[in-house]
Amino acid sequence: MTRVSTWPWTAGERSEALSDWLGPWLRHRGQIPATGYEFSCRFGPDGAWPDRLLLALDQAPMRTEKGAQLLSDWDMPDGLKHSWQQDARYAKQFLMAAQASHDGVERRAYLGFGTEEHPLMPGLVMRGYKWCKGRERVSDYWRVPVSAQQLLQQGALSSGLPIQAEAVWGVLMQVLQTAWVRDQGVDHIELWAVTEAATARGSVCLRLYETGLCVADVAHALKRLTTLWPSCALVCEKTLQALGPRALGWLAAGTDGAGLPFMTIYCEAGPQDVQSLLEVSGVAYA
Numbered sequence: 001m002t003r004v005s006t007w008p009w010t011a012g013e014r015s016e017a018l019s020d021w022l023g024p025w026l027r028h029r030g031q032i033p034a035t036g037y038e039f040s041c042r043f044g045p046d047g048a049w050p051d052r053l054l055l056a057l058d059q060a061p062m063r064t065e066k067g068a069q070l071l072s073d074w075d076m077p078d079g080l081k082h083s084w085q086q087d088a089r090y091a092k093q094f095l096m097a098a099q100a101s102h103d104g105v106e107r108r109a110y111l112g113f114g115t116e117e118h119p120l121m122p123g124l125v126m127r128g129y130k131w132c133k134g135r136e137r138v139s140d141y142w143r144v145p146v147s148a149q150q151l152l153q154q155g156a157l158s159s160g161l162p163i164q165a166e167a168v169w170g171v172l173m174q175v176l177q178t179a180w181v182r183d184q185g186v187d188h189i190e191l192w193a194v195t196e197a198a199t200a201r202g203s204v205c206l207r208l209y210e211t212g213l214c215v216a217d218v219a220h221a222l223k224r225l226t227t228l229w230p231s232c233a234l235v236c237e238k239t240l241q242a243l244g245p246r247a248l249g250w251l252a253a254g255t256d257g258a259g260l261p262f263m264t265i266y267c268e269a270g271p272q273d274v275q276s277l278l279e280v281s282g283v284a285y286a
Contacts, residue, residue, distance in 0.1 A: 007039055007050070007273050008235075008242045009280045014051040014100035019281035021098040021105055022274070024073035025055060032061045032070060037269035038249060041239050042099070043225045044262035048235035053269070053277065054097035054108075062094040070096075074107055077136055080129040087111050087127055090118055106132035117143065125192060137199065137257065141192045144204070148176060148186040165202065167228055168253040168263045172206060174221035175251060178213065185210035196257060203254025203262075209247065215267065216244035225263060243267055 009015045025032070036056035042049045061067055071081060074096070088094075093112030098105050110128045118124040126141035146154075152173065179186050188210035194203045215222070219240050226233040243265070250266035 006242065006276045007269065008238055009277050010051050010100075011280050015277060016281045017105045018051050018053060018098055018100045019278055019283045021074070021107060022053075022278070024070055025057075025096065028066065028070050028073075031066050033058050034271075037271070037273060038266055039269045039273060040099075040250075040264050040266040041235075041243075042262055042264040043229060043232050043236055044256070044260055045229045045231065046102075046260060047229075048232035048239065049099060049101050050235065050239055051100035052097070053099075053274070054095055054110075057094045057096060059091070059094050063088065067094070071109065074109075075131075076107070076109060076129070077131055080109075080131060080136055080138070083138065084109060084111065084129055087118070090120075092116075093126075104132055106130055137196055139201070140195050141205065142195065144191040144193050146191055148180060148189045151176060151191065152180060164259065165254045165261050168225075168261050171221050171224050171263060172204075172251055172253045174224075175208070175213075175218045175248075176206065178218050178221065179208065179211040182211075182213075185212060194252075194254070199257035200255060200259040201257045203252055203256075205250050205252045207250055209249050209268075211248070213248045214244065215240060215246055215248055215265065218248065219244070222263075222265065228261075239265075 034055045035058055038054040040052045040054070042052065071084070076084070088111055090113055091111040092114035093110070095110035095112065097108040097110065099108070108128055108130045110126055112126045113124060123142045124140055125143050128139040128141070130137050130139065176189070179189070190207040192205040192207075194201065194205060222240055223236070226236050246267040248265070249268055252264040252266070253262070255261050
């Protein structure tokens with residue numbers, strides 16, 4: 001078995017804040033078990049942010065008062081909670097996430113609508129509700145009907161990304177080219193476009209789980225990020241080294257709400273990664 005390195009959590013304030021976010025779920029996990037884990041690292045001109053964790057939660061208890069209590073414990077604002085409750089009727093997945101940055105911890109709750117999509121909004125496959133320090137936003141994820149071959153042929157013309165994101169789109173296409181050459185799961189690749197009302201965000205998510213690629217397979221492409229953004233070079237190198245054997249789940253690329261370019265790497269995680277986070281933060285895990 002290939003030994004997988006520990007996720008490079010940032011010791012100190014960021015990992016401690018992320019552990020605090022985990023607290024309500026740790027108290028409820030006997031009643032609301034996690035069915036999956038995913039972590040990610042965001043790279044951009046403002047640095048690298050590896051302290052990000054997502055939990056897929058059992059949908060049955062999330063539809064009950066237990067789920068409502070968990071959202072309250074996570075301080076979901078009332079306005080977002082009302083929208084969540086309306087959309088949760090159609091959801092097939094309940095996902096909770098947080099990311100720590102220089103601006104504190106942004107808490108996130110996602111509803112996945114599956115292959116059937118949202119019945120009232122065709123093409124909508126997921127909606128994310130996000131809040132931090134009084135700021136709220138909603139991200140919509142739309143399935144783009146395009147094949148891997150079309151993406152490689154049409155390039156950025158088919159992405160709809162802002163011009164500021166051309167460089168990270170190139171990295172994305174280099175990864176897709178690797179999967180294409182290896183003929184690994186390219187028929188199952190999905191592209192989602194991400195939109196947010198009243199922000200400058202323009203980004204896409206490329207699903208790569210079915211390709212069987214691990215991070216080491218595409219490290220040559222991802223290392224281009226160190227030349228794009230020297231400020232994140234050290235963390236990028238450290239992260240890629242730690243992630244090498246891990247399966248590559250998603251790549252997201254584009255511009256954020258402030259118009260800054262970014263790329264995020266997503267990998268499958270497990271309970272052992274939650275344990276390592278808590279250990280870095282000095283929190284007991286039972």
